[in-house]
Amino acid sequence: MPTPAALDATFQALADPTRRAILARLAQGEASVMELAEPFAMSQPAISKHLKVLENAGLISRGRDAQRRPCKLEAAPLAEATGWLIEYRKFWEKQFGQLDDLLDELKRLEAMAGKNN
């Protein structure tokens, strides 16, 4: 489970329209700062500031390539903030609930078979 502080950082980062637009762009694939700055009427330093906020929130990561340092979307904090992890858990809860019922049935069958021996 994410900590409240981590969730705060995620939501704070998401609270800005430019940063959301950056994330929407990165959902389609990684991009350099220059590529990200293009659709916005903003300087590269201004975009870099937004990227820093997103990076600190763990929502994006930067590549090692010193020249380009491509930005990449990180799904995990979003998964936690948007409930993907909860959904994943819910999915397994449902499956295991069914497995519980099946195991009960198998135990009864075994007990019956035991009595016949």
Add this chain to the structure above:
Amino acid sequence: MGFGGPLTVTTPDDTQIVITRQFDAPRHLVFACYTQPALIRRWLNGAEGWVMTVCEFDARVGGKYRYEWKAPSGYVMGMGGVVREIEPVERLVSAEVFDDDWTGGETVSTLIFDEESGRTTLVNTLNYSSKEARDGALATPMADGMEFGFSKLDAVLTELKVQE
């Protein structure tokens, strides 16, 4: 009615998901439910409204398995794998790949079945090929019943936009 213990799902490091669950049954039964197709299809039948249409499992080293599920929309999700290690009732290691490969390559699943006083603790450790793969798995259609993980992100982003 079953009496299973609580389920925990953790992400102990960047490339793992660990699922732990207790079952009120001895491990030979839990193991059977993981390795016999006739039993697997009775419980691993997918998200709400999904139907398991293919269920094959060849429980021996090198044996293949294959599962397919059909969503209410008609979308078919499939996955397959190979059994790498099998120690009956105790341990099962397999390598699996989803057809749509949103998990970016092979995932190694290790299942440990521990029994105590007739109860089984199951620990399923999933090792993904990368952090991206692990994150992708958390956002699979299976997990959220949607057909494309990022559609959820889009929905959240749209919602936030509307609230502005």
